[in-house]
Amino acid sequence: MNSTNTSPPSFVNGNNAGGAFENTAPLGMSMSVHGNARKVTTHTLQEMKRAGEKITMLTAYDYSLARLVDQAGVDVILVGDSASNVMAGQATTVPMTLDHMIYHAQCVERAVDRALLVVDMPFGTYQGNSRHALDSAIRIMKEASGHAVKLEGGSEIVESVERILTAGIPVMGHLGLTPQSIYKFGTYSVRAKEDTEAEKLIEDAKLLEAAGCFAIVLEKIPRELAKKVAQSISIPTIGIGAGPDVDGQVLVLHDLLGITMDFSPRFLRRYLNLAEEIDGALKSYCGDVRSGDFPNDEESYTS
Numbered sequence: 001m002n003s004t005n006t007s008p009p010s011f012v013n014g015n016n017a018g019g020a021f022e023n024t025a026p027l028g029m030s031m032s033v034h035g036n037a038r039k040v041t042t043h044t045l046q047e048m049k050r051a052g053e054k055i056t057m058l059t060a061y062d063y064s065l066a067r068l069v070d071q072a073g074v075d076v077i078l079v080g081d082s083a084s085n086v087m088a089g090q091a092t093t094v095p096m097t098l099d100h101m102i103y104h105a106q107c108v109e110r111a112v113d114r115a116l117l118v119v120d121m122p123f124g125t126y127q128g129n130s131r132h133a134l135d136s137a138i139r140i141m142k143e144a145s146g147h148a149v150k151l152e153g154g155s156e157i158v159e160s161v162e163r164i165l166t167a168g169i170p171v172m173g174h175l176g177l178t179p180q181s182i183y184k185f186g187t188y189s190v191r192a193k194e195d196t197e198a199e200k201l202i203e204d205a206k207l208l209e210a211a212g213c214f215a216i217v218l219e220k221i222p223r224e225l226a227k228k229v230a231q232s233i234s235i236p237t238i239g240i241g242a243g244p245d246v247d248g249q250v251l252v253l254h255d256l257l258g259i260t261m262d263f264s265p266r267f268l269r270r271y272l273n274l275a276e277e278i279d280g281a282l283k284s285y286c287g288d289v290r291s292g293d294f295p296n297d298e299e300s301y302t303s
Helices: 042-051 063-071 100-111 128-142 155-165 179-185 195-211 224-232 272-289
Strands: 054-061 077-078 114-121 149-152 171-177 215-219 237-240 250-253
Touching: 042 054, 042 114, 063 077, 063 100, 063 250, 077 100, 077 250, 100 114, 100 128, 128 149, 128 155, 155 171, 155 195, 195 215, 195 224, 215 224, 224 237
Parallel strands: 054 077, 054 250, 077 114, 114 149, 149 171, 171 215, 215 237, 237 250
Antiparallel strands: none
16 A cells, blocks of 8 residues: 555455445456455455455565556555565575565555555564564564565464454465475475375365464465365465466566566466566667667757
8 A cells, every 4th residue: 555545455354354445446447346446455355255256466576566566456466575586586585584574565565556465474573473473563564554464384373373463464374385484395396285285284274264364375286275275265265376266366476577587387377578578678778878879869968
């Protein structure tokens, strides 16, 4: 939400939040639940699930791209700790700190007028200490004006989820491949292919719903399992590498746009090849400067 707005979205659990606002959707957007929402709230996502409307979610980490994402009508913008990879060049998401996440969320928040703004809680800010989790979530809400936070894990972090919710802060869950636990898994391969892990994932989804989460991200799990989870709980499920039978989809923006080209999982669909376009533009600029073609008379001031 932009800091100049006077009508903030409801900051309560999705099961009890206020309904969608009157329509001021971008031109051409259909008169659906999301099309009628002047601001997307946790309750809007609940209504979309009930109406069978798919939820769109993308990451953003800076003002300029977040503004384009919001103007395109994306329902949820995630300030993901994947900024560690695509913005900072780290191999994992583990190095991200709370201060890093707050900075990126502040940049994104200034651009957002309509989308629900969800901020990842980074590694070490909620595991094993629910009081620390609450303090971290409060900092995100107060300093970055986030609308909700996202936590990775199931039964292990339920206490933190419940503690955060006592402050009225909405929580999104995240199950399946949880990148903050990469050193535990040792691989980014598909999770929950075995019955034991699949059963735990379903149980964890139900626990997170019971604890009060308004939605759950399901990452890199078999599509049959994702469908079963989506049918087993009443809150929205948003997939990334989880097949088409969930309630919505999320991708990393830089992957979708083809800015990062060294990451090509099966689930990724690239809609542009910006790396190639940018490379061509930069080489043209260098050529024009070196040849003296830039700037020309029309691009120069005269007295």
